[in-house]
Amino acid sequence: MAVDDRGILWNQFILARALARTVRSVAAGAGDEAAEFCYADTHAGSGRIPGPLPSLAAILSERNAFAAAPFFQAISLPLPGFAHPGSWVLAARVVAALAERVTLEIDANDIDEAVIAAARDHREGAWVRFWSHDWFLFLRSRLKNAKPPHFVFIDPPPDDARGPTYGIDAAILLDTLAVPYLLTYPADSPQDSIDQIGRTGLELRLGDRGFGVLLGGGAETAMLDLLADLRRLARLLGGEFAPRLPREADYVI
Secondary structure: OOOOHHHHHHHHHHHHHHHHHHHHHHHHHOOOOOEEEEEEEOOOOOOEEOOOOOOHHHHHOOHHHOOOOHHHHHOOOOOHHHOEEOHHHHHHHHHHHOOOOEEEEEEEEOOOHHHHHHHHHHOOOOEEEEEOOOHHHHHHHHHOOOOOOOEEEEOOOOOOOOOOHHHHHHHHHHHHHOOOEEEEEEOOOOHHHHHHHOOOEEEEEEOOEEEEEEEEOOHHHHHHHHHHHHHHHHHHOOOEEEEEOOOOHHHOO
16 A cells, blocks of 8 residues: 655654754753764664655645744755655754754664664765664663664554553653653554553644654644644644643643
8 A cells, every 4th residue: 555645744843843942952951062863763664754745745835834944954855756754854854954962873773684684785974773673572672772863763663453451551661751752643543542551642633644743752842833834734734723621630741
């Protein structure tokens, strides 16, 4: 089944903005010293997405109307064959575009060893460690490291037989450890998933389906800055921006 590029662009736009905000926070805490920043990607892919992405042209045509710049800065450099940067390459570009003094390390994981082999040729300057494990085992191993990640991008594959359970567990774990994260999920997922995590879902609704993103662990501070842009982005992608709240008011974040 072909990948819907609207989901890729929705996820990456939010990722770029939340990551930039987190990097600036870490850099500010380092004062005059150079900050070390670790980014972990549980489903990294090769770093290049076959293109062109049909929906991208509409977004670029109105780029000056968006308040958030990180996504557009990260895709300004073309890749061979109209390819689009994958999430960890985009993350490296977001950090490189910031004025802060930051040393970036990336942990890129993909269970397909052939994909990781291809990814080794797609680095763009950042220090990248490549892993090939089950994504949840990778995350647990990475969190036990002496230098835990400053931001985690979790993009579970739709055919994961475990369903949303491990995504829920990962989100709750990262919230407990105060590690900023972005978790993607299908917008037709059960409400129970949102309720258990206790975070507001940022959903692109495309009729009876769509794409959702949860920010947590501190990354949710980017949400207010994103709201106006997400309404505009959803319209350009042919859908509607629909935040989804947990049913229990005590858990709304």
